Amino acid sequence: MDKKVKLKHAIVALIVTNLITAVAVSVLPIPFFGGKRIVSKVEYDFLKKYEKMFRVENIVTNSYVDKQNIDEKKMIDGAITGMVDAIGDPYTVYLDKKQFEELLTQTRGTYGGVGIVVGEKDGKLTVVAPIEGSPAEKAGIRSGDIILKVDGKEITARDIDKAVTMMRGKEGTKVVLTIYREGKGVKNYELIRDVIVLKTVKNKVLSDNIGYIRISSFDENTFKEFENAIDELQKKNIKGLVLDLRDNPGGLLEASVNIADMLLPQGTIVYTIDNNGKKEVWKSDSKNIGIPLVVLVNEGSASASEILAGAIRDFKAGTLIGTKTFGKGLVQNVIDLKDGTGVKVTIARYYTPKGECIQGKGIIPDIIYDMPKELKDKEVSIDNDPQIKKALEILKSKI
Template sequence: MDKRQVSVKRVIALIIITNLITASLLIFAPIPFIGGKKLVSNEEYQFVKKFNKLISIKTILEKKYVDKIDEDKLVEGAVRGMVDGIGDPYTVFLNQKEFEELLTHTRGSYAGVGLYVGEKDGKIIVVAPIEDTPAYRAGIQSGDYILKVNDQDVSAKEMDKAVSMMKGKEGTKVKLTIYREGKGTLEFELTRAIITIKTVKSDVIENDIGYIRITTFDEHTADAFNKALDNLLSKGIKGLIIDLRDNPGGLLDQCTQIADRILGEGTIVYTIDNQGKREEWKSDSNKLNIPLVLLVNEGSASASEILSGAVRDFKAGTLIGTKTFGKGLVQEIISLPNKEGLKVTIARYYTPSGECIQGKGIEPHIKLDLPQKDKIKELSYKEDIQIQKAIEVLRNK
């Protein structure tokens, strides 16, 4: 193999500036020194050569920049730049604060305004407001674009920064500038509050129809769903509505546990990674034996679409509403040293029939949109035309 000699100082500087993890350090450590140089393979030499620009810029900044440079910030900026270079808004580096916020969110509570957001056309789009939160009460809607936070322009490239800016201490205020189709630019001043996410709520409607609303899939959702379903079944329901409207997704295992409860034997979903490796999640033969309807809309994303796609492909129920969001990517959260993290898109997921819905969404069996005036207020089930349609479908099963 072709070998090259590279300055030890330059190699060490490269490792520091890119903040590479231990695995990268092990590549260089065993290689012997020769006359003050380090013997490296051609592959390693090309690695150093590619990142030489980074070292050169760091050197210039250290020599020329008027103020003292914070090397920690320089390293973080370099790492963020590397990750951003992929061009995937769902693959991001998380510093200590951001990583803790993510973990807090999956545990179910945080201080903020109560919005789930995503990326569309390079902009930050509201996937769904969380029920009974400042954003929900103010009337922010699915499909709104967030243009500014506290008068600072934001974009999908800095989505995590924008999310962090919307969070803060309970009782403090934050200003959001949004764009809404047909309305133009709107401004909202919201007071941050503790957002406690109760992901499942249930009720019996029309005497014998069970209704379960799932707002997101966090680490407690499957247990809460099973308890709610058991309670409804004990009351003798003859049909079930699962409401996934404005549910932006969440933990895959929680979604597949719910799917396993209601579907028969088969593949719920499968993923394919960058090596072509396929991983499957399956359900057993036990299934729900009453008619089922799922309510979906443009705010139903990710894990919501996995459940919807499985119900559709199993022919286990009827989907009613509007086309779903179209997020067919799977992320892994990787813990790094110093309590930092990396969120990485590791695979695409596919419905049982083999469809990847990334950028496409899932079309419901029955297309029915709520009137615009009804999207900005909480409706009773009698006022909600989608729920009423679901009841009609269940009655005719």
């Protein structure tokens, strides 16, 4: 053990390992400022485990030529970031103050940025979906696009949260994204950031008294918006419902589960299993809207939207139409570290009611019906959307 181990490190060890205990522990001598200090075995093991990190910090702070430029807080944050990144899961990250605040802002429903939800696919930083009405959508960025650079800086799948931070910013400021699209090549998109207000639910009555609801993502307001949309449509005596989850990147599990409860009969909506094998189950009651249902999905439907779609499929409560979904079957938890920072960590895998984990696989619809190639990169109105027309065709046969 390095004889220059500082007192503060020992104090940190005491705090981190929660050494307050009601039982006696064995003690060991540890080299300390040229002498020895008696510590508990737990504390000794902790210091031994992180000895190398302490030694490197000591070497750098005492040897670096521009010692006055050393920022100890940045070093600590860097060490924590590296420790979390070493897990190799792009969804498990340490969030600094800016990143943590931005994540909280997103779940509240408003933030400044370009309106892109990203994910990791085949080792690449991939656009899960542009947010409806955002600068990204207006510029023509699409689900499946691969982000190579942000403002000229190369970005990889391991940099998801860094990329999100770089793309967000003050309304009216500029950011340049370098995008690769299969069959189209590489293109730079110059975007002007805007205030992204997430109105996540919209509704309309289509032909033959069939209701239409589109959910663009799941945030704190989505369930209430969905309830209001259903109430509004039922007052117009709809006979069936098209639920559009295309390019829905997901969001809050609770919002997805609450909506599923309104659509499904009694039973299991979804369950998760954590690293200890603990199972947590979300269930629906017997009350539901009780009308024929068709759900539209595509490769941009991910996470919480896949939970909803998977439950509807397994219950046979509706017909899924479209293309295979994104395939994100992991659950993250955000832990507030009480100093303005946080950790987002993958805590479990989720499973559909029939026990399928769709991580990396996605959900295959009951009816595979892709958008025609000539329409894929174009804005298509609800009335002229081929997939919606297919959904209406299926619903009319059920009514």
